[in-house]
Amino acid sequence: MIALEQVNKVFRLPHDKKTTLRQRFVSIFQKSTYEQLYALRNINLKVNKGEFLGIIGKNGSGKSTLLKLIANVLEPTSGTISVNANVAPFLELGVGFQGDLTVKDNVFLYGALLGMSKKQIVDKYDWIIDFSGLERFVDAKLKNLSSGMQVRLGFSITVSIETPILLVDEVLAVGDIDFQQKCYDSFKSFKKNGRTIVFVSHDLSAVEKFCDRVVLLEEGKAIAEGSPSDILDEYQRR
Amino acid sequence: MLSWLFINVYRALRFQAESEKEQAMSSYTENCKGENSLGRKNYVYLTLVMAITDFKIKYDNSVLGYFWSLLKPLLMFGTLYLVFSVFVRWQVENYKLYLLLGIILWNFLSEVTLNSMILLEGKAPILKKIYFPRWIIVIASSLTSLLTLLLNIVVFFVFFILSGASFRSTSWRMVVYLIELYVFVVGLAFLLCALFPKFRDIHHIWEVFVQLGFWATPIIYPISIVPEKYHALIFLNPVARIIQGCRQALIGPSGEFLSFTSHIIVISVAACVFVAGLTMFNKLSGSFAEDL
Secondary structure, X not given: OEXXXXXXXXXXXXXXXXXXXXXXHHOOOOOOOEEEEEEEXXXXXXXXXXXXEEEEEOOOOOHHHHHHHHOOOOOOOEEEEEEOOOEEEEOOOOOOOOOOOEHHHHHHHXXXXXXXXXXXXXXXXXXXXXXXXXXXXXXXXXXXXXXXXXXXXXXXXXXXXXXXXXXXXXXXXXXXXXXXXXXXXXXXXXXXXXXXXXXXXXXXXXXXXXXXXXXXXXXXXXXXXXXXXXXXXXXXXX | OHHHXXXXXXXXXXXXXXXXXXXXXXXXXXXXXXXXXXXXXXXXXHHHHHHHHHHHHHHHOOOOOOHHHHHHHHHHHHHHHHHHHHHOOOOOOOHHHHHHHHHHXXXXXXXHHHHHHXXXXXXXHHHHHOOOOOHHHXXXXXXXXXXXXXXXXXXXXXXXXXXXXXXXXXXXXXXXXXXXXXXXXXXXXXXXXXXXXXOOOHHHHHHHHHHHHHHHOOOOOOHHHOOHHXXXXXXXXXXXXXXXXXXXXXXXXXXXXXXXXXHHHHHHHHHHHHHHHHHHHHHHHHHHHHHO
């Protein structure tokens, strides 16, 4: 389903980033200096169909970079990534929302951004509004809604997408208990439907509960891989 | 000035080429399968939704709404008309229409190209989180401006009828010129948009160019006041040909810009700019998520 072979990702962090012609002109004889940050080193990873894969690791260990590479937002510095089906990126909820548009318009905009066709959105529209509990506010401007409501809307739209692969990054951290329960319930149903999920989280209990397999990242390297209980032990020992 | 611009563009491209060499091994493959596949046709829908959204946001929230987009060229037209028909008198038949058409077409160019650079910053959060082909944002924004252009042309025809002018048999030629203009302008927009993350001040430079171009193109003055020997120079600019062509098609009198050769010249320049812009854009758009 997803296969990564010898993937490296190097970020260049210039000491003095030149983003204008003027800066380049002024420093025309200066060699630009930069730090190389190895976000990911030699990652080999296979995710099978229907698998729920967890990725854990400390801050800055490359978890989010890995998801962005799979989502094709970033390009690998070297190595190959092949993804065998469509991907729904769950990287941040409501990232394309426009506060000045109504809730209804935002459903169509965000759905289209995530790759849905008009027909798919129309079919799912009632379900989305119902799931988010915003029936009364469909014609209200999004910016007038509370941030909790906006997150709920973003989540409802994302959940309604029927791609075979889901990439989930820390979305559970934002909601209250009810909302988190809703998230977990939908994960259970995803799993039942045989969808492939890559899940990045610091919530170790959730990782243990849902994942079939866990990968532990440290400083961009995959240092351990195996069943949730083994890897969580390993992680807590470090 | 030009030479250091070239040096810098060259340096940036070489830098890009180096990092591409490192990437030579890398690739990303995606095969869409199954009935849930998000196929190519959805990109068309996304482009349309984005264009409509941009238009709504731009005009829905102001009191006068869409009228702002009409008011801008009309106010400019009013001022210039006052100056050049009352104080300075050009010997041009139907100067009112002549001027309005020029301003509307030039405004389209300046709006699309200048917007193309602001675009990326506005859309940066989306670009960093969601993958979709990057050309969609440029096309969507150009469609928004195209809609404004078409509405402006409707206003032009209101003036046209009020002024008692009659339709000419060559009027349809304007459509051909509008298509050529669109291709040329979108090509420029791709080019500028691609370069913007690496050279932020290209926005200021381009602003000056648009301003210069406005005066170097026969928009407010008739071409007849320019000495004959400079005509070739002025008509190096395809937009000057397009504007003159539209005028000859609609207002008359018929002239060389309605000829087949003129279309060939304009469309080949436009196509070259478009291909160059798109190539550059595709080369550089992979790193947008990192550079922004």
